[in-house]
Amino acid sequence: MVRLNYLDNLKVALTFLVIFHHAGQAYGDGGEWGYTPSNPAEVMPWIWHFFSTNAAFFMGLYFFISGYFIPGSYDRQGFGTFVRKKILRLGVPLLLMGGLLTSATGKVEIAHMWFVESLLIFSFFYAVVRKRCPAISKDCDSRPTLIGLFIAALVMGIGSYFIRQESPQDHWISLSIWTFEPAHYLQYVMMFVLGILAYRFDWLDKMTKTTGVVALLIGGALAIGNYVRQDGEWNDFVWQWFGIYESLMCVFISFGLLWLFREKVNMGNKALSWLSAQSYGAYIVHLPLMICIQNMFDGVWMGAFGKFMFVGVVSTVLSFAFTWLLRLLPGVKRVL
Template structure:
């Protein structure tokens, strides 16, 4: 066997010692896919679709195409809309806030800003400029008829300009503002990327939050949310609308802000993993109590004084309870994802973007069918969900679309 010769490394030739190895740079945190949070996003996206189907056939005409209920079953759809509204968009902001710190840590401020503008700004512009004209023809007809009654005409290009509204993409618009606020705060604080928790690089071992500490924290947060919501609603009454922003329910803005902050803090402190299982059952019990109180406050009369405070209290108690219950439930029971679940998760943002177009089209297609409200709701929902996910898959099949959706 011939002897194998090797060349000594540079610095060890001619008997010289090798220089000390330079320390490896600390790895930046990497994004880690969490199946249970992905599954929560799927469910919340389904609730968004069902919410707007409920608005289509209920008694709350705040959608592009509506057929107000002509029977008592419309009340059930109204309740679905009311209880959905109490928590589901706030939950979306919490989940979005959870992933912001890692994204900022990994990319740095410039790349983070560029990524947010691409992932949020482009869909916002596409919806407002292109999809909006396809789905607001009913509104144009109403406005044009009103102008005709006044002896005037309303050209479509004028309507296009004065009806500027991001529709459901208000969420993306507000989220973009929150992300910019987070970036500004980090820049002011000068927070280094090295403060990202080490758990991002490997498996995490959750340490449950002490019962008393966790309970006091949740109670304190809920009380603060109730107080802030009540004061805010004295300034922004229920039913107000911000046209340019498109925020259909600005009186929920305190909840959106605080839950986004909670999401960012939950990432830093691992709160989602540290919630004990018992917190899920406690959250469910609190949510049921809040739901009962919230239901008793929905009698249609104007909410003033102590009544308004009670309404804000029941509503937010329900929201906090159901968010905790669902977080623990999905972490413990639905913390896995097969190919189908991954498919649903991958298309979720595309579904959010496209679902108004699908629902308005289905609404027109079913408009000639006479049926009770809940039956039309069920049929449209059964048709809309697969159509929305299929449309989102087609959208993401367009070259370059996956960078945005």
């Protein structure tokens, strides 16, 4: 297989973004978090813009990239090997980290591992479907177009709009061991499926410069529109239709970034390969490491923004380094 360096590099960038997103949650209204600063001055009221824009696309893009690699993996391995490897790669970290977080909190808790759990469910579902149905033929001239992206975003947005009438954003549901946020779940399912189709129809190679550039510009404009909204008519409009607005951000930012990384960040070297190899493990281990760092430096005044950046940088470095050390242990590379 040809290594797609730009997808590896994009996954690394998304991992950095996830870690910094979580680093900011203690210093703004980012939902329930396992640490609260003892100094009430360590707060950044503006950071909700950062949270809102990130949440619009970054986990959806994670699911897209994961979905992209699923069909080829199944084609090479077959049902049995595919399922066993997904249990090892996804199920084992889920059980270990879930057990650690549950022991630490005294209640059943998987926190950020909801992504791994959902990806495991999606992978099993794909395997069951493929066992009964043949693979989609690649004999199709389909390619990403701006109209196609808009239609996908509109379907996602209308569905999300109605889901949010019953289950607003940041409302999480736990059904036995399945934890999910209904407001974003349609986005995740659709992006995973789009990733599968992108592999089958070779969409990433077929995406034209015009489609990529315009998608990036539209996504960037929507992100700016989300950052600048405060109180007023624009904020009221975006908030009323946020399920649709966010879905447009998701699709256009995601495909814009896929094109940008394909054209401008499609390189490989030892440093980038090292980062890519550790990125999955860094996602898994970063949260407990981060909370330890936040508690250790709780009494050190750096200003709210300074503390946010400090925690983000240190957590990122330690997460990647700790993953590298773990992967030196026999057998760990098969999991992480």
